[in-house]
Amino acid sequence: MQWAPGSALTFRGMGILMVKTMVAKSGRTVTQYEDGSISIGQKRGYLSREAAFDAAEFFEMLRDEERGWWRSPADPHMVCVEGPAGRDGRRTVKVVDEDTFVADHLNDRVLDITRPTAMQRAARDFLLAHPVPKPWHEAEPGQFWRVEHMGLVETCRVDDVNERYRFRGVDGGGTHVDMPVTHPSITGAVQLVVSEPSSQAGLASIRGAL
Numbered sequence: 001m002q003w004a005p006g007s008a009l010t011f012r013g014m015g016i017l018m019v020k021t022m023v024a025k026s027g028r029t030v031t032q033y034e035d036g037s038i039s040i041g042q043k044r045g046y047l048s049r050e051a052a053f054d055a056a057e058f059f060e061m062l063r064d065e066e067r068g069w070w071r072s073p074a075d076p077h078m079v080c081v082e083g084p085a086g087r088d089g090r091r092t093v094k095v096v097d098e099d100t101f102v103a104d105h106l107n108d109r110v111l112d113i114t115r116p117t118a119m120q121r122a123a124r125d126f127l128l129a130h131p132v133p134k135p136w137h138e139a140e141p142g143q144f145w146r147v148e149h150m151g152l153v154e155t156c157r158v159d160d161v162n163e164r165y166r167f168r169g170v171d172g173g174g175t176h177v178d179m180p181v182t183h184p185s186i187t188g189a190v191q192l193v194v195s196e197p198s199s200q201a202g203l204a205s206i207r208g209a210l
Helices: 049-067 108-112 118-129 200-208
Strands: 009-014 017-023 029-032 038-040 078-083 092-097 102-107 144-149 152-161 164-169 178-180 186-192
Touching: 017 049, 029 049, 038 049, 078 118, 092 118, 102 108, 102 118, 108 118, 144 164
Parallel strands: none
Antiparallel strands: 009 017, 017 029, 029 038, 078 092, 092 102, 144 152, 144 186, 152 164, 164 178
C-alpha cells in the first residue's frame, strides 16, 4: 500500500463499512466516510484555501494507491513502481518524473551509487522502503550469522543500534559488513549456532564455521 509523502494511512472497520484517514503534511487529519464525504480536521462541508491543499494531497494518495505507485519522500514528483526482474535476476524499478514526463527503468545497482541522480535516488529509496522478505530479516540481537555481501562471506553479530538491528562483522581487520539486516545488497546469510557465543571459544568456533 502506498501513500503520499508525509502521510500515514489508517483503516478502521465498522461492520461492513470502512473509514479511511490520512494525516496530511500540514498535520491535519483527512477522513473519508462511508458516504464518500470527507472532513479535514474538525470541519465538514467547507474547505478553506489551506484545507484544499490537504484534500488535494488526500486524493493524490488515493490515486497513487489505486495505481500501485510510490512517491519519493525526497522528490514527491518522482513516482516509482516495481518492475519485472531483469535477466540477471536483479530487481528493477520504473521511475517517472511527473514534472518532465521522463521515465527510466533502473535496477538495484543504484544501491551502490555514491552520488545518485534524482531518479537513481528515488529508485534507491523505493528499494529500501520495499525490501523482499528474507530469512535473515528476522535476525535477533546477539545472534551470529554468516553473511554474503559484495562477493565476500563474513561472520557477523546482530546488534541493536537505536532499536534497529544491524549485521556487524566480527572477523577483525578488513571487515566490510556494518549494515541493517534488511539491506538489499546482502545476497545470502546463514545463522550460526554455538553454545557460548559470548565467550572467546564460542567466537572462535563461529569463525571456524566459515
